[in-house]
Amino acid sequence: MxxxxxxxxxxxxxxxxxxxxxxxxxxxxxxxxxxxxxxxxxxxxxxxxxxxxxxxxxLVTVWSPPSFMIHINNLLVLIGLWFFALSAIPGKMSARVRHKQLTGVKSWAIAHLLVNGDLASIILFGAMLAWAVLSVILINKAEPTWERPANASARNDLIALVVAVVLFGVIAVVHTWLGYYPLPMSGA
CATH class of the missing domain: 1.10.287 (Helix Hairpins)
Incomplete structure (x- = not known):
């Protein structure tokens, strides 16, 4: 079920x-x-x-990810959160990436596919990745031109990064509370 x-x-x-x-x-x-x-x-x-x-x-295990993937996962999740923050806080990077939230979803989905080798995770995160890619294609087809934001500030990129780090911390606490420890354990 x-x-x-x-x-x-x-x-x-x-x-x-x-x-x-x-x-x-x-x-x-x-x-x-x-x-x-x-x-x-x-x-x-x-x-x-x-x-x-x-x-x-x-639980249906499809593959067993190596332990070092958790570091790559955390970096990609942080990058995904940064792109989400950039969608609300226009920085220089905002002027370079059209689909900031969908880019964030793609980064998040890839991150989770790297550290979860069970069938439910592959279905969930694979579907979210496919949805984000399809959405970008449909948006670009319907609206081929994009006006880049003007007067973007590098300072805003840093502010968005700080927001992303704070969000990452909150998400890490929630994951830990749910029983999914997202940070590498010492000695692992």
């Missing part, structure tokens, strides 16, 4: 995010506020289903 809920949650997540791009007339017919409300409920339901499905999926 866990895998079914996980896949249903992923399908809702991808469908909810791509609905506006793949069926713009139907999305527009829903109205601005009602459409956002419906999509918020769909996306919240997708997250709940993914979490329940992932946590209840039977």
């Amino acid at each position: 866990g895998y079914l809920l996980l896949i249903l949650g992923i399908a809702l997540w991808i469908g909810g995010h791509l609905f506006k791009r793949l069926a713009p007339a139907k999305r527009a017919a829903m109205g601005e506020n009602a459409g956002k409300g419906v999509m918020a409920v769909v996306l919240l339901a997708s997250i709940v289903l993914m979490v329940i499905g992932y946590r209840s999926a039977a």
